[in-house]
Amino acid sequence: MTATVEAEVVDLAVTPLRDLNQRLHDVALAGEGPSSWRIVNPRGAHAVACGLDAELDVEIHGHVGYYCAGMNKLATVRVRGNASTGIAENMMSGLVVVEGSVSQSAGATAHGGLLVVHGDAAARCGISMKGVDIVVRGSVGHLSAFMAQTGNLVVCGDAGDALGDSIYEARLYVRGSVAGLGTDCIEKEMRAEHVEQVRELLERAGIDDVGAADFRRYGSARQLYNFTIDNAGAY
């Protein structure tokens, strides 16, 4: 669909980041402007394409630094490279795809939308997530889904230690091994509705070589929802 649209090309080797982000924001402010963007030479810049608020298609060719697509709304942002800390942090809606791997706190506190990571995600993937869907093709690091509130995290590889520590109502699906579960996180039964949910998420993420039935589900034991002295050791 985007193939027919001539993409607006921005070279971050010559264009300051501020100008790029302002132009992307101006489309939302003005309600018109190019919808398809191609960003080259990001060279690890931070805050690339953050705060978008329109149905844009943004393709970034290269590696990005912290907070790429931070607080995204509506836009589709595709990183053809790796991303550092906090990719799509606090995303509200839209789609963020990283073809490489991502550093810590991917999708932190995000409220909506879909984040897809084709490589691995480091520690704290989905920390404090508040409704986002995250699909990781590879593995996730320790303390992933720490204090995760709602939303779904699908990990096709393995999960590091302390998965889902102090988790609230988010659903975690892991296909591989889990090094350890965090406080108040337990394995839960994978019922048909859950298989269906994983299948649907994988489909939306464009991952078609992984079977939804191979996943196990983890979530909150809800033992820490109210202070009780018998849990003192867990706090």
Place this chain on the structure above:
Amino acid sequence: MSGGWQPGLRESALFDRNVIAEIQRAAKEGIYDIRGFGAKRKLPHFDDLLFLGASVSRYPLEGYRERCDTNVTLGTRFAKKPLELKIPVTIAGMSFGALSAPAKEALGRGATEMGTSTTTGDGGMTPEERGHSEVLVYQLLPSRYGMNPDDLRRADAIEVVVGQGAKPGGGGMLLGHKISDRVAAMRDLPKGIDQRSACRHPDWTGPDDLEIKIGELREITDWQKPIFVKVGATRTYYDVQLAVKAGADVIVVDGMQGGTAATQDVFIEHVGIPTLCAIPLAVQALQELGLHREVQLIVSGGIRSGADVAKALALGADAVSIGTAALIAMGDNSPDYEAEYQKIGSSAGYYDDWQDGRDPTGISTQDDELAARFDPELGGRRVANYLRVLTLETQTLARACGKSHVHNLEPEDLVALTIEAAAMARVPLAGTDWVPGRSPF
């Protein structure tokens, strides 16, 4: 028989009645005491400072006739749209959740009437609050409850909360009975749980990350809004320097007396340093960077009167912020509710259970019936009246010192009543040239 004094009875200074009651309570309940309000212990404070009014060596300004300006501009360093406030007293961040919606509205109304700002809190921005606050500062807290780029763009400034004076190093708490349907929905949490919010931000740690985070917030808001960084007072000199290096436009330093809606008593009373000594540390940090007055300093924690405001400004703050006093102005701890305070085991003048949601005044509650008692228009008027008095008192003191703007007050206008206060505030002990730790006796 009542527990009054009789000959031969001697109370222990070490194990006084409060200590004994707390040991008994702990033994019974097996969990620490969580409460609202700020530190209750006696601490060196602004009461220990006095102004040197003008006399022969300098002349005062005529009260009411000669101008003494009070305006302050916040966020002149990088933001395209700094805040222009008419008075140097702002309303501190207090969450919807901790406070009822009408109480938040009243704070907005009062602040707006007086031309100053109010602040959201750990729970996001409500439409009532935005609607009634001409100038609204939006907090970015570790929990990120309700954090939303639309609200970020709707805000007039952004405050990155690293910590609070009542609990530097601690996260938020909101106990189950205050997690109503609306609060739960705004925070994406199940209803009725005891919510513990994180003490560290989920996507950054340390000053270098903070700089990148501030950069992102500026990019999202197109460099329009001032960015504040709020810290609880502890290693204030270093924290202020690092926050400035990270790119803050405004630094908020909250001393250990600062109020809270819900924190462990042990935390409130034993962590942090008094507001009095935090100000000179922050000012020193800014001066050494050559940025005092260019990066503005807001001070909070125990501001009660115009005297406190004037003294904070004289020590080098650009503005102060109030929490507890604003709640009291709205009717908290009012004797009008004595009978109801008694019913919940408290009394007007002592009430600090802002965590438990049964506030008879309707201020620190999410109970619809209690909240409905609180009239936001009347509450707003009281907040405005109180802010007016703080301002008039501050001007009175400034004029007495011969200042045509409250910002012209300076440490040189102050002396201390105690050696502790002299050392902490870095002003001489009254009647001497002695600043302990600075000048030889």
